Amino acid sequence: MKSDKFKAALVCIAVLATPFMIHLGQDAAADLNNELAVGLFSSFQPGMDPPPGWEPLIFKKIDQHTQYDLVSDEGIVVVRAISAAAASGLIRKIQINPMEYPIVEWRWKVSNVLQKGDVTKKEGDDYPARIYITFAYDPSKLSFSEKMKYKAAKILFGEYPPTAAINYIRGSQAAIGTIVPSPYAHRNMMIVVDSGDEKVNQWITYTRNLLEDYRNAFHTDPPLITGVAIMTDTDNTGEAATAYYGDIFFKKLPNN
Numbered sequence: 001m002k003s004d005k006f007k008a009a010l011v012c013i014a015v016l017a018t019p020f021m022i023h024l025g026q027d028a029a030a031d032l033n034n035e036l037a038v039g040l041f042s043s044f045q046p047g048m049d050p051p052p053g054w055e056p057l058i059f060k061k062i063d064q065h066t067q068y069d070l071v072s073d074e075g076i077v078v079v080r081a082i083s084a085a086a087a088s089g090l091i092r093k094i095q096i097n098p099m100e101y102p103i104v105e106w107r108w109k110v111s112n113v114l115q116k117g118d119v120t121k122k123e124g125d126d127y128p129a130r131i132y133i134t135f136a137y138d139p140s141k142l143s144f145s146e147k148m149k150y151k152a153a154k155i156l157f158g159e160y161p162p163t164a165a166i167n168y169i170r171g172s173q174a175a176i177g178t179i180v181p182s183p184y185a186h187r188n189m190m191i192v193v194d195s196g197d198e199k200v201n202q203w204i205t206y207t208r209n210l211l212e213d214y215r216n217a218f219h220t221d222p223p224l225i226t227g228v229a230i231m232t233d234t235d236n237t238g239e240a241a242t243a244y245y246g247d248i249f250f251k252k253l254p255n256n
Contacts (some may be wrong), residue, residue: 062235133227134165169184
């Protein structure tokens, strides 16, 4: 099952690659000029499954799936994820220009960290919480051999996977600020935004300049964002984790 993690990553980015227009409805822009509410979970009712605008992300050959549901926590509706030696996610397919909306803001709470988690190893490639952002296929960013791999993926999935992905992760032991490629896919970059058990069971809000993170990770400007996912996975370590995800926003820079 562990060898399927790379295939799962390709499935994830292929699914997220499907472009569609931003839906400006209940879960869309809180302020059309300054921010986009990609995951306005707090506007929904507990028990809705999945949240409107989001879809389950299930990996073939991984039998145990993380369970996601909308619950009320401290009086606010959020997504709860429960994983026991399992892996799956929730995705939102959406197109966003990161040059226009470079800031991503979200909050989450984890109930525990993974004792065997290790961002550098396949057997430790699990996280109690992550935000997964993918970027459109752009052949100008790829080497010849990479283009051949992407063409093979297009044959397999019917469309090109994105050029790259950024994962904001809740690590176990890695230092905050660590940026490393996934042990399964080198254009899938992992950024540790928190680590250790000091802030377990606390709601933490994160604000990241995605544009600068992409530039630091890939040394170039990003293409369009094609999708956003949340994921709590424990299939590699065989452990268990519970996490809660609050609203997710993309924002313009101040005074933009």
